[in-house]
Amino acid sequence: MAVTENDHRQADEVLPERFSRDASKALSGKIAIFQYLTVAVFVFLVSAFWKLQVQNPDVYSEAAERNRIKSTPILAPRGKILDRDGRVIVDNKASYSLLLNRDQIKPEHLPAIAEALQLDYGELAGKIHRMGANPQIIIKDQVSRDDIAWIESHRDLDTYPEMQLIQAWRRQYPQDGLAAHVMGYVGEISESELNSPQFLDYHQGDIIGKDGLERQYDQTLRGEDGQQRVLVDNMGHEREMENAQDAVPGKDLRTTLDLDLQAVAELAMEGKRGAVVALDPRSGEVLAMVSRPSYDPNKFTGRISKNDWNEIANDPYKPLMDRAIQAELAPGSTFKPFTALAGLETGVIDDQTEFHCPGGASFYGHYFACWRQKQGGHGKISLHRGIAQSCDVYFYNVANRLGIDRLAQYAELAGFGHKTGIDLPNERESTMPSTKWKMRMFRQKWYAGETISVGIGQGAITVSPLQLAAAEGGLAVGGNWYQPHLVKTPSPKLLRAGHLNSQNVQDVIYGMYGVVNEGGTGRFAALPGIKVCGKTGTAQLASNQLLKGTKLGQTMKDNAWFVGFAPEEAPEIVVVALFENGEHGDRASWIVRDVLKAYFDKKAREAKAPWQSARIQPFVPRELFNPPAPEVQQ
């Protein structure tokens, strides 16, 4: 202490005023300034906290939340599409999709990402711009193994952290366009679809059915995407994972198609243009439906590139068109059974009525030829042989006697001129001419001469293969027309009941039996042991709207039609084949025969091996020709 006191004393001596109590008071002003400064510092600090914690803490808690929780979608698989036996037609395959997290996207990264993944930069940038609202944007589906390796090694925080792989489902369609038109395809929802009311609960970037069953039953097939939340720390370690919402897979869709028949029909149509439709006339179930040329829907699944699309859409043969429901072609001679039926029902002819065919006839100042004109006609010919030999002159006369309106009345009963109402989008309405129709369409009177060619399925009358199959099928089961459908309904929907005279129907069917089994025009469709009935048709292209005026149209040959059903006594199946440019109806009959054979072979197979599956259930009404007049549901 000595030193201290010494110092102190010394200081006191030298500068007494500086150590005196009063002198230190002089400094109090400065101390006060320091106090105010302290207050200012603390106010400054508190205000900073105020700004962060009280004024807008939501911004920061959101930021903290985003810091740690990364949410990614769990994509739901679409339902499969099955055939009537439960065999898978359209499947899903697990794959990876690449998505970009919007809040991490850096525009300058995009060219490099596009280059590495072989994407078109312009398209990619456009897509990112378009999907402004989506937190995540799927930019590539079905990422290949190479790309996965590239993505996973470039996802680090310094390179392209916006990339993220998620498990996705790739739609898998049969190869070679099998049943492509029926199945349709899926694609990214378009701007215009998004704005339409039926897609209210869809979002940008969703995959939806674009055509066929995929579109018709989109609600059933599509599942609901889930969400996964991952707790991430600052190193990118995923600490915890929770499924905020599980994905709900779409429901499978069981169709009435029979893959056996479909396969045979597809094979039979290979290399041809046209369509095949097989129906169960007793219920309207579609067993097979083929349209050729076809396309590969696998190319379309998900996000199709522009080039692929253009290639298919600009094909002159229009592979995208479903000829089975969209072709509008003259039915040709396949219409004759309905002319005959109308004649019998109205009484203008009976089963004994005979006409003379010299190879042609004149009506209203025009000469109408029979197809056997060069061979000198059919001579004297009855109804049965008229149908069997497809004598044009016979039906000219019947049509002449009927007049167009009575003919149209029965044709419309069979479904001509109406949509069938099948559960597929974009079915086309065809034409059944009548005086009313002409007045409505052209503001002109009907000329009686026009009736003559309608009687043999030419002229203004058009039909699609499906319509023809439904019409003939309804006739075959005694005049009850069921609505064709692809997805099994609890009970078949009867569109129209004819209440026809069963004898008249029998007469027409007998004529069609003759077509196949008595050396008629359809003799190539005959099957051993099964009484096949049928009718050929060779339709001129005069009314072919599709090709009229195109270059192809001028070089086109006649379309070949064949309608066949079997067995004669209780028809179970009706098959229509359209062979575009097939020249003559019998060209199409081979196709029908193969399909019918496939049907009956399968039936035999299952009768012998019932344990295989309960595939073809015995259908109820056996007394087909006098059904208890089911009520028309219209």
Place this chain on the structure above:
Amino acid sequence: MEALLGRFRTLTVLLIVIVAQLLYLAYQVKTNRDERLIRVWAVTAVTPMAGIVEAIRQNTIGFMRDYFILLDVRDQNRRLLAENKELRMDNIYFRNQLLTAEHARALVLFQAQSPSKTIAARVIGNSTVATAKAVFIDRGSTSGIEKGMAVVTPEGVIGKVVSVYPLVSQVLLVTDPTFKVGVESQKGHIHGLLDCGRGKCVVEQIQNEEKVDPGERFFTSGEDRIFPRGFPVGTVVSVQPGQGMKDVKLELSGTPGAAEEVLVVLQGVHQSIPVAPVVDETTAKMLPPPPPEADGKTAPAAKPQTEADKVLQKYDTLGKEEGHVYGAIGSTVPNFNAKPAAESKPPAQAAESEPAPATKPPVPTLTAPAPQPSVNTGPALPLGAPRRKPPPPAEPKTPAAEQPPPQ
């Protein structure tokens, strides 16, 4: 505290009063609701007087009221708009920022020599963040290093360059959880992804069906377009089947964390080394995709099939065996219930029946069920065909029912 109370009493009281009000204010702002109770008290207290005033006011200048309300609303609207704008700006600002983790920076430089295709570099430091899986090397853009280049040692892979400074580069190690490497096994050429995120190194994306044995070595596959193909990666320690994918544990042959001398792969050193050391931080260097593999393993990658395809194939082969061309003019009636004869059918017979099926009259007599000798054999059946032996009577019947087709 007596000193505080005495000497700074006023200051302390001031502080307390203000802090109390501030906290109360904060509470209101935070809960964002009007303080009903106090306002109700206050309003009740002044109501009598206000009532009188109000009555006078209403009788005299009632119309002014609307005017003021409107003013107030407009003012409020403007304030809210301004506030909204500011909040939105804040929002965008923070959204743009939360991206990535701590960088470190270079320490000292070191000298090393450079061979032709690779360039040797020395690890000079760890990242400043203790948990970061990154190191610095003493080579930078002046040595031709670019972002995205691979870093290896003769023993195994190390990492990739993630940021380049003129004299130093930062290397992200393969042990970083965000970094995966495309790898390929030595024997089976099985491809997978190396992931060392969770302490242990595993190879992902290997199907359960594929064959990988412990002890097998893995090499880089080149698919990641960072590491050239064929660099050693590690040796398999254990293999276990997992859910869908195999659980393959790997021991790295390199020592990413402890390596001291490394090689940076200057792919394309034969090209001119970029002169401008402008570090393009946005895009990373990328190798071209690896050439298609020589072992042709990818070739037989069967097209994905659904059952529909199988049915179609079945009918196709059936038709071919019977010599039937579907839908063709003049073709014979097919028999779909015949078994697709695979091996038991004598080829001679098949050849015999094949040529000109259409020209040959359908002579098959009742005694000629010869074309179906394969009924009893059980070849590999396609899907959808009867699994059990179909009852034999089917065969004799069919030819019996056959009629000559009408000509």
Place this chain on the structure above:
Amino acid sequence: MPVYRSIRELDWPLLIVTLALCTLGVLQIYSATLGTRWQDAWWKQIVWVVTGIAMMWVIASVDYHSLLGARVIYLYIASLVLLVITGFAGNKVFGSTRWIKIAGFTLQTSEFVKIVLILLMAKSLTDLKTEELNWKDLAKLAGFVAVPMALVMKEPDLGTALTYIPILICGVLMAGMRWKYILVITGILMVSLPIGYHFLKPYQKDRLVSFIYPDRDPKGTGFQVIQSRIAVGNGGMWGRGAKESSQTHLGFLPVPHTDFIFSSFAEEHGFVGIVVALVLYFLLIMQVVQNAQTATDRAGLYICMGVAALLLFHVLVNVGMVVGRMPITGIPLPLMSSGGSNTWSIFLMLGLVNSVRLRRFVN
């Protein structure tokens, strides 16, 4: 002058506030480091606080006048030597050598230099005989501070070096200076700052730049600023609750138990919590200032004011950094941040303050 002083004479309000802050600190260290590799930091902190209090008592019982003689020069020289030794033989952590091992303790020498500087400043100012300092005095005082500053900056440790400046400024202003001088010095500083910027290390430049534009390099140094602000904002009014803070526990906050302890405190206890803590700091500083006012002589006043200025600077820079209002400098928060040297040096300073208080009735 009696050698023994009654324990009742200690500045109890100061001690209570100090202990309250230490308690908050320990609790926060415990909560922030749970499950990390610094898990036992809270226990160490308790040890440091307890030993710190003991040191405080020892220092308080020493008459501060005894430290103001020639001894302070020896102390000053000794501390310079220590700093040089640290520069050569210190432990290298995170790229800089700030620590030295003495008798099993790892000490940050630069922290203790603060005390020596405060004492030196008090002595020099008392020895001066004018009410207004002239240029020569100023240069001498600045030189005293500049030498250890240069040594510490060399380590490199800009943050601690900067803490020496408020000691100088406070002392000089208290001793008295002409307004003219202040203006001239401010002018010179304004001019020389941009030049000085060029002498900073690149990482220090980075920090300054990222302080001004945090979004310029969000994954680099800007990251800490942003994450700290998010942590604070995430706390909101009432806080997320202890151990519930996502920013702290998911590792987004850098060093949540030392430099950034206040952001983790703000995240867990919210606005209410930080107001309480800041009021405690305010009281602490005010109490030290009060001791300055009651000091017997100028030497005691200078010591107390130096301590107050240092504390204020620490709080301002550290808390300002946490809310993004100050650049990141790596200055710990007194009494709350985990760390032995810092805690001890604060307690030693408080011991000096108490020593001044105990001798206020000397006349």
Place this chain on the structure above:
Amino acid sequence: MTETTVRIVTGETKENWFSRFKVVALAAITLVAIIGKFYLPRLIPNTEWLELPLLLTVYFGLMRRSQIASLFFGAFVGLAEDSLSPANIPIGMYGITKTLVGYFAASVSLRLNVERRGIRPLLCFFFYFFHAFFYWIMRRALLAQMVPFDLQESFVHGVLNALVSIPLFVILDKIKLPVAASPQIRSTKWR
């Protein structure tokens, strides 16, 4: 600071150093002032500038010469004003501002002879300005309401309030209790 306060311009004796008021009269006047603030503009247009509560706070601060009493009075007036103000401004804004005004007014009164007529309007002007500015700062800083600060307008309003304060303070002088009873001077300590 209180410790060392030195009266610079006071030429008074200790006896009438500070004033006391009739509590009832003060309360009534305060109430009138607060209500006046909100209802006067409705009765007479364009009188929003009139800050009676503020003038009252300043007067009380100047006359009472007690920092604590004044700051509490300011806080009370401010909070009362807050509870009547539009709901988009939380309670406490005027409270804090007026607390400070009361405190500073009392602090000033310790140094100045506020009995002089000339100095009071000047102080009123200054405090009006301080009040307006601080209130604006608080709205900006605490509520993030980015209202512009009209300097010119504030200036004019400050002058107007200063003018009003002259007669007002004269009236208020009437309710003062004649002579301060307490001999104790609390704000200063003399050794």
